[in-house]
Amino acid sequence: MPPSESDLEHPAFARIPPWVQQKLSAKAVETIKKVHHWMETEVIPAEPILKAQISQPEKRWKTPPIMKELREKAKKEGLFNLFLPKSFGDLSPGLTNLEYSCCAEIMGKVYWGAMTMNCHAPDTGNMELMAKYCNEEQKEKWLMPVLRGEKFSAYSMTEPDRATSDATNINCRITRDPKDPNWLVINGRKFYGNCIWGEDLGFYILMACSDPENPNPWKRHTTVIVPKDTPGLKMVRNLTVMGYDWAPEGHGEYLYTNARIPAENIILGEGRAFEIAQGRLGPGRIHHCMRLLGQTERAYELALIRATDQRKKPRGKLIGEFDSNIERLASMRLQLDSMRLVVMNAADTMDLKGNKAGRYAIAQSKILVPQACADIIDECMQMHGGAGVTQLYPLPEMWTYARFVRLADGPDAAHRHQVGRDELKKAGKVKEQHDAYQRRYKELCQKWGVDEETFL
Template sequence: MDFEYSPKVQELVLQVRQFIDTEIIPNEETCYKQLAENRWRTPPILEQLKAKAKAQGLWNFFLPVSYGEYSGGLTNLEYAPLAEEMGRVHWASEVFNCSAPDTGNMEVLAKYGNEEQKKQWLEPLLEGTIRSAFAMTEPKVASSDATNIETSIVRDGDDYVINGHKFYISGACREECEILIVMGKSDADNPNRYLQQSMILVPTHTPGVDIVRPMTVFGYDDAPEGHAEVIFDNVRVPATNMLLGEGRGFEIAQGRLGPGRIHHCMRSVGAAQRALEMMCERANSRVAFGQPLSKNQSVREDIALSACQIEQARLLTLKAAQKMDTEGNKAAKDIIAMIKIVAPNMALDVIDRTIQIYGGAGVSQDTVLAHMFAVQRILRLADGPDQVHMMQLGRNLAKSYE
């Protein structure tokens, strides 16, 4: 395994890091102040930063080279250190047009969409002029088992009619969200549970689409994208909005979630790295009982253990990315599951230690730590809960020794 970055990637890492340090972090407070004025519209400072990043060519890194003209030109392994840098600030990835759920939706459209769908939705997403959401999770069923999904997609002449109830639909609250990729059942009686589902494109402003409310995560609404509760009440869209074909929804979901999971893990490493840096700064500057906190053995142990955990997760992430590049997403499913289990838990550990060293300030609005913790905690549920990944990973490993 060779994880040395090419000169091209090393230069991109430096450019992204410099942009984050000089443009994004100094504007964190400005962004949150502007959000307070309009919770669900992209803050002007964010649009300004996106224009700067795009002008510098720091744009659409996430698409693998196999997607041709739509590609950012990087492999998963090459993208990993860039995503790690973006993970230092919750909304930094959007500045480079590399944020979820748009990344996964763009991958879906690039890989499974027809030419008309790409023209209408993929191109403006790649340009960063619109936003999107992925509507899968439902409140009334255990959505960790995607075959439970109850939303119905029924053919009616030249249209499909959609009825269902979704929640935690990230991105759907934003005013700029123009398109939803909706997963539902088009053949609920199919004896093969994995052929019952389909995915269909639903423009956000279609009659019958009701964005009910933003769901919160530990009290955070994550504006401006939000995590919406959405009702689909006799929503009618053209049959041409179907992705790939009826019964292909589960196939698309598996193709979408693999890269999405590892992107989250890359950013988790970056969030943990920033927390470690904050921990060290606090330990050196804060004096208690007549000496800096860094003189205390327990604090030193917290710093050392955090550094060890971050490096372990970083290396596992890089190994997973490399396997995806060399053997494909399906062959890498076990190691993707491993890092999806490891990375958010690691980040939670590191952020929790940093909060402890910051004391009351660590859980206040005066630092980013509380929000960082909330974001990492939901990642233990997003794109499949830990228990599902462990169940499937354990099954696969046990089977390999039969």
């Protein structure tokens, strides 16, 4: 039964298009309202508190107390792990990808909002991966503590010395220990993946090369679980992103020097990393886009406030009274609403036709959303004048988030490349269709006595 009119009057549904509203289950309607209430009352007002807690140097890499408290509370209120799609059976809270996209946009209003509900990257993608490919013992040991919110996980694929957007280039090596084949030895350098200093980080899901001579490049790599306290694993440094250290999660650079892990930590089997990487490219891949919409809506709200701020009147007019700004606001609104359609279409395609069929729609979102959100947030900063680029507003951090999503989970250029190549494969069919128009045109010329050379 579609949601009632009174349900839909709730502000949580204000931006959800009617075709999506009609598809929402009663459970989804309740959950969306709860997520909205959670963000409005517990998360958005708490932004300065979390900032204050992590700004104390000795606490910078600890999970802030307010985050711990909120995670406990969210769990009790049934707001944990909302992202796990229905296909995950008992593990899933039962939302479709489309329904979850409505929740994710709302939680995206604050960068760390998703973490209060255990719906943050990279753990969402990792949990999906583990639920899909780990054996029962591995699930119990590694997945369950993350699902319960006791531990965080990291994903380690990128390398500083290789073009990792083409993952066949991954060069970090895994070999069997010649003295004891029940153990694996890892050597190499990795880039990104949460900072090892994070006190609640448990392990890295690492993709590395185990069979470099295999004639099939898609079978050369293996995915393993590396506990963060593994001897031989050393963090070289924490990487800043546009100058931010992104504490307490951070982004590390890592050196593996004869790091040993048990062979039972192999996920799915040796040489099967690409099967896993393909599987990881499901819903988790557009969660950032869903949340970025919420983040950008928030920047837009700030721009609306600024545009009508009575204290700010260049040339005696409100900022929102200049035609150029009125048009800017209209164009931002239009862009936001159209991006939402693209993201929701990707989620719906995955629900109706599966993740593989959703690949193109996911790529569309990944190409369109981060760049357009960065542009919108940039305009919102501009409308704030000098203050907009300072810590007095969350706008610089919002912009940084949009900017880095152009790279995280694969650069937009690689998605464009893939989409462009797929498009070119259609050229032959399109040409046949156009040749058919020409043949028919010539028949019509004969019938109607028109000289065919006139228009060809």
